[in-house]
Amino acid sequence: MWDATHAVGEGIVEMAAPAEGETVLELAAGTGDTGFLAAERIGDRGLLISTDRSPEMVASARRRAASLGITNVELREMEAERIDLATASVDVVLCRWGYMLLDDPLSALRETQRVLRPGGRAAFAVWAPRDENPWNSVIQAVFAGRGLFPPTDPAEPGPFRLGDRAELRQLVGDAGLELVEMRDLPVLWSYAGANEYWDTMSTLSPSVSRAAAELPEETAAEMRAELAERSERFMTTGGRLELPGVSIGVLAR
Numbered sequence: 001m002w003d004a005t006h007a008v009g010e011g012i013v014e015m016a017a018p019a020e021g022e023t024v025l026e027l028a029a030g031t032g033d034t035g036f037l038a039a040e041r042i043g044d045r046g047l048l049i050s051t052d053r054s055p056e057m058v059a060s061a062r063r064r065a066a067s068l069g070i071t072n073v074e075l076r077e078m079e080a081e082r083i084d085l086a087t088a089s090v091d092v093v094l095c096r097w098g099y100m101l102l103d104d105p106l107s108a109l110r111e112t113q114r115v116l117r118p119g120g121r122a123a124f125a126v127w128a129p130r131d132e133n134p135w136n137s138v139i140q141a142v143f144a145g146r147g148l149f150p151p152t153d154p155a156e157p158g159p160f161r162l163g164d165r166a167e168l169r170q171l172v173g174d175a176g177l178e179l180v181e182m183r184d185l186p187v188l189w190s191y192a193g194a195n196e197y198w199d200t201m202s203t204l205s206p207s208v209s210r211a212a213a214e215l216p217e218e219t220a221a222e223m224r225a226e227l228a229e230r231s232e233r234f235m236t237t238g239g240r241l242e243l244p245g246v247s248i249g250v251l252a253r
Contacts, residue, residue: 001204002033004135004189008125008247009034009096011185013041015251016123021045022091025115027080027108028052028098032061032073035094039070049090051078080108088117095124097247100162109175116253122177125185125247129163133245134234135189136160139201139208142227146219148211165248177252185249191241194228 002009018024018038026035029050039048050065050073052058062075078084080095081104093112099105112122130137136159143149152158162168165182172179191197202212212220234243 005187008185011249012123012125013037015249016092016121018042018092023047024092025049025090027095029061030057031064034096036070039072044072046072048073051076053079083111083115085115087114090115091117091120093122100126101157113176122252125249126162127159128246128248130160135243135245138230142223143211172252179252181251183249185247187245189243193241194231197241198224198227
């Protein structure tokens with residue numbers, strides 16, 4: 001996953017520009033790779049606070065930090081809507097694909113604003129609308145076309161919930177933050193073919209995983225064939241399936 005999407009983590013770290021000696025908080029850090037990029041920039045005098053609500057993710061990030069030899073990091077379980085840090089205590093907040101999955105992203109962004117010091121920066125990423133992300137929309141069309149994905153409420157937590165750029169600007173302002181920059185951050189998922197695409201999404205996407213697990217063998221074969229047909233326009237001359245996408249990077253203060 002990092003191979004396909006590292007440009008997003010790199011992009012928001014570049015936008016936030018953490019400096020030597022600063023304190024960086026990463027929310028919804030997962031395995032921590034985005035924050036670890038910031039750890040390199042802040043040096044031994046700086047501190048990365050890598051957090052996630054999932055203890056399993058925090059444990060994974062701890063193993064990852066150890067393997068990379070990163071020592072200027074504190075790893076903690078933490079809710080983004082209730083940040084357990086003092087007001088005005090960090091210089092940078094990073095969050096890659098976290099706010100869109102929360103029940104109350106506005107509360108989380110207000111918490112982000114609270115913990116930032118004067119002059120602090122928040123940099124985060126959300127997915128652009130689904131139609132700008134064929135890595136998701138191609139397989140989604142196969143499952144939705146057979147009624148396997150129920151209609152979703154756009155206000156509910158989900159990967160594309162904050163994809164409307166105008167609404168995203170409004171959300172940042174409502175949280176008491178000033179929007180500094182918004183930029184597109186491209187991603188590219190590369191597969192050996194449609195079957196690898198199916199298998200990968202069945203691992204990464206809970207909705208695809210649940211639906212695929214219940215399919216009769218014959219139906220699954222038919223859907224795999226349909227996926228290959230829908231994916232054909234993304235096949236390269238070298239025989240790889242390359243599915244693009246776009247995240248929106250936001251810098252605020």
